[in-house]
Amino acid sequence: MKKLNLPLLPTTVVGSHGKPSWWTAGVRLWESGQWGPADLEEMLSHAVDVAIRDMEDAGIDAITDGEMRRLDGYVDSYYAIIQGIEAIPVARKDGPWGYDQQTRYRAVGVIQTPPGGLGIVKEFEYARTRTQKVLKATCAGPLTFASRIQPGAGYENVVQIAERFAEVINQELKALVAAGAEWVQIDEPARGNVSGEEMARLFNLATEGVDAKLGFHICFGNRNGRARFKRSYRPYFPGILEARAHQFVLEFASREMAELDLWRTYNDGRELGAGVIDVKSFYIETPEDVAERVRAVLQVCPPDKLYLCPDCGFGWSPNNMCTAKLRSLAAGARIVRAELGVTD
Numbered sequence: 001m002k003k004l005n006l007p008l009l010p011t012t013v014v015g016s017h018g019k020p021s022w023w024t025a026g027v028r029l030w031e032s033g034q035w036g037p038a039d040l041e042e043m044l045s046h047a048v049d050v051a052i053r054d055m056e057d058a059g060i061d062a063i064t065d066g067e068m069r070r071l072d073g074y075v076d077s078y079y080a081i082i083q084g085i086e087a088i089p090v091a092r093k094d095g096p097w098g099y100d101q102q103t104r105y106r107a108v109g110v111i112q113t114p115p116g117g118l119g120i121v122k123e124f125e126y127a128r129t130r131t132q133k134v135l136k137a138t139c140a141g142p143l144t145f146a147s148r149i150q151p152g153a154g155y156e157n158v159v160q161i162a163e164r165f166a167e168v169i170n171q172e173l174k175a176l177v178a179a180g181a182e183w184v185q186i187d188e189p190a191r192g193n194v195s196g197e198e199m200a201r202l203f204n205l206a207t208e209g210v211d212a213k214l215g216f217h218i219c220f221g222n223r224n225g226r227a228r229f230k231r232s233y234r235p236y237f238p239g240i241l242e243a244r245a246h247q248f249v250l251e252f253a254s255r256e257m258a259e260l261d262l263w264r265t266y267n268d269g270r271e272l273g274a275g276v277i278d279v280k281s282f283y284i285e286t287p288e289d290v291a292e293r294v295r296a297v298l299q300v301c302p303p304d305k306l307y308l309c310p311d312c313g314f315g316w317s318p319n320n321m322c323t324a325k326l327r328s329l330a331a332g333a334r335i336v337r338a339e340l341g342v343t344d
């Protein structure tokens with residue numbers, strides 16, 4: 001694994017960037033048939049350019065393409081291209097949004113992706129031409145893909161479906177490394193029905209033979225800014241440490257930095273990507289708020305192993321909220337670096 005050129009307490013993002021209003025309008029035009037594929041492609045490339053510029057302007061050290069090409073959340077757009085599944089009609093379609101309004105699927109055949117894979121390689125290749133910054137590529141985890149697909153067609157349970165997706169993800173990650181990716185991250189909400197050991201086993205299947213810095217983001221769900229699962233990491237430790245991840249990227253800010261003691265107990269020298277920005281709250285943290293959170297994390301993690309990030313992606317945040325929070329993240333990191341005697 002190549003050493004990446006990053007300062008002490010590197011700031012980064014989890015994955016997705018806040019969408020501008022015109023992004024939403026463009027997707028609507030595409031879905032209604034008023035735009036063709038070239039219109040959409042042009043808009044999405046411009047959206048990636050804006051996401052990269054926003055992150056660079058804010059002073060974030062390691063960035064992504066903002067996941068701007070993923071049209072319906074970070075995993076939903078994949079279901080449209082995966083073969084061997086069929087949609088189940090949604091029972092509640094109106095009223096306040098909830099997770100029960102997400103389309104679910106059932107397995108009806110061998111689960112496969114098209115020859116081009118999930119499309120993350122194309123995302124990475126474009127972003128690589130648009131920035132000199134350290135780039136991270138992100139992919140939803142095996143359980144995230146599998147959890148909305150009911151067993152069937154020879155798949156007996158969600159874990160078997162997840163094992164199939166681990167193979168799909170593994171191919172994608174190897175192609176990403178071949179395309180030059182040096183840092184990849186698996187995103188996998190902690191859903192309560194699978195143990196830490198099982199999550200780690202699936203992570204290891206998905207990343208087997210992938211020669212890159214490996215991040216493992218575990219959160220509690222974030223669609224429309226709503227958590228989905230019980231917000232405690234305690235049940236997953238220490239089993240989750242069996243994952244061959246170089247870095248765990250965890251959600252702390254939305255929980256007012258609860259459970260940092262887990263890292264004090266189980267820290268085995270690996271990197272912690274600590275969530276110090278609450279992506280679910282519209283309150284814009286000040287740089288001093290961020291610095292205070294970073295100081296709390298430094299009580300349980302040495303500075304040379306600590307990365308600073310938002311709790312999760314900004315995919316459900318307006319662009320202005322996202323960029324204001326990114327600026328505070330970078331400014332908060334500068335405050336603490338100065339306290340540690342590092343100037344940038």
Ligand SMILES: [Zn+2]
Pocket residue numbers: 014187217218219220221222311312313
């Ligand atoms: Zn997340």
